[in-house]
Amino acid sequence: MKNVAIIHEWLATYAGSERVVEQMLREYPDSDLYAVADILPAEERKFLRGKVPTTTFIQKLPFLRKFLRHYLPLMPMAVEQWDLSGYDVVLSSNHAVAKGVICGPDQLHVSYVHTPIRYAWDFQAQYLRESNLSWGIRSMLTRSMLHYVRLWDKLSSSRVDAYIANSHFIARRIQKCYGRTATVIHPPVDVDAFAPRFDKEDYYIAASRLVPYKRVDLIVEAFRQMPHRKLVVVGDGPMFKSLQANCPANVELLGYVPHDRMSKLMQGAKAFVFAAEEDFGITPVEAQACATPVIAYGRGGSLETVVEGVTGCFFEEQSSRSIVAAVDAFEREYRHYDLAATRRHAEGFRPERFRQELGDFIAKEWSKFDASRRHKTIQSNPNTHPRSILSADQRPVIIDDQIGMTVS
Template sequence: MKIAIVHEWLDTYAGSERVVEQMLELFPEADLFTVCDFMPEAERGFLRGKVPTTSFIQRLPRARKWFRYYLGLMPLAVEQFDLSEYDLVLSSSHAVAKGVLTGPATLHVSYVHSPMRYAWDLQHQYLRQSGMDRGVKGAATRWLLGRLRAWDHASAARPDVILANSAWIAERIRKAWRRESTVVHPPVDIEGFPFRPAKGEAYVIASRLVPYKRVELVAEAFRAMPDRQLIVIGDGPSMPRLRAAAAGATNIAIRGRLPQMELVALLQSARAFVFAAEEDFGIGMVEAQACGTPLIAYGRGGAADIVQDGATGVLFGAQSVEAITDAVRRFEALTIAPEACRANAERFSRDAFRANLLREVTAACAARGMPAP
């Protein structure tokens, strides 16, 4: 069986690249296609020495720095990949990869991280945060997003099978594309976050500091609880908002970006990991659970798949100071076993991902009368 793996673009090793890594682990002979490849040499190990086939966007002016500005051309770019000789195509898609063209003899299984967020329900948030919600530039961006939305919906009919990375994303797929999908949770390197049953007194949040993560909301909640310690790990454009929210609070320590060993040590010793964002999945939450650390998390998005409310953490129902403070108090009234948290994290291991992905691909092949890969 000849197999192709299609991914949007390569420029950093992040969540979607971890999925590609495990696809290549499962199917090491597969060929790799991407819109463009600007992955730094030091981070290319997960590609197993493969040199991807790229699109014309790779050669456009200043593409290395500005390839995202060519988003409007990316649907055309992925449609130019000739996949006619492949029996199986696996796409890893959060924008355009699922839109590749395949013939009736080719089985296309698409692993979807999300429908194109900025073209659907997050369009207004994206426009506000990028400063493009008004004026000529705003009108042009809305027009482009409308075109992308139409293409995204039409191209969602192309995959034979769609896999979603969480129940939340499965619902977004149903809403945006009117397609059904099967949930296969993404792979998490839980081995890199060793279990430690002994816990300290400080609560921890580790996150990129961007608006939708709502880290400043957590800081405001802990400023209202001066007898509880909070450690904030991370950096980003929302750092000024975080510092303003924590101003005058002696119980809040802002540590910035930390080396991996220090991050792991703080997650291992945390009383609980606090998370207030509406996330597609939330790998950081699983990493904390792997350390044996309970979660206090906003109950929408991927957190609902991860947290076993009352057993491995507490879910709260609103992004508000009052909801977070109430959740902390409810958590402190519970007894949550670190061993239960670690066992919960095992559901999201890389081994589990490969087994679940292979099961779904094998079932899809059987339904088409094809041999198993």
């Protein structure tokens, strides 16, 4: 294995998938980086390690920063235009279109999948509902576009030689959507950026972008029903004003806060409350790195990052009633939690672990791929390497496929 290309969808912010790319670049420092578009702010570019990504024609489209995601229907064609023929290994970081790049038969394509395109597959109904697109002409146009994206997504899934999923939950979605198996390698989490604290204060914390599927509104409503308990909510987004307009006295909405303050709030909290069905969910791991237990919705990636009864507990429904019951249960069992064990569990998600598992997986896949390629090359040249079989009476027979003769 010599040359490696790393493919990412788009560079707009330093978030979960970009942290994966950061570790890919550390594991393969001589690799080249490709992205559909690059609008990453200057202050967030450090993780690229000085690399300037090769982009597509979408980079030149108007109002890119505002309408980037509106250009999604053009992205399948965009990623197919790159000439990647000079690379032995293509490693794609995929949550939309990156896995659809075109590779040759002598190139190994490994795709690390954060998720199949959520809003084109099993989250389509939720996406349309939350975007007010359930009915009307705009709904029909959007459904048609998503149908096209879904067809292309399924078709392009065959271009990948080996899949990696960021969780067992996503591995099951890959099997469902693409009919392919995937090896699970959990994403890297910078646990060292969150120091543990074992003397907790009497408040709970929720932290995420305030968008509908995170279900922070349910957490706020649950604490409205528990006025004797305090909740701190960290994060900004489209739902901030609506939450602020009807916020109970025992809930404090802080909006965006810098990392230092965020980590201090996480360290001091009695527990972190998480109501989303996430593909993996980095923030609950960061909370556990602070030795803060997690009360999470028992679906999706949370089942793989939280150990029930050891580092947190689960609630079964996305409802305020279910959250209240889980908080009450947590309060009853709180004295039995080993906060040091919570921190130790989080340390299992370190970036070093991710790089080791990723490097080992790709080395193994390349070894199998290269051996298969060489074997097929030998098989395609029978004049140089004639085939030996046994005849009906068990005498060895040499077959020369080029001239069609046998010699016993």
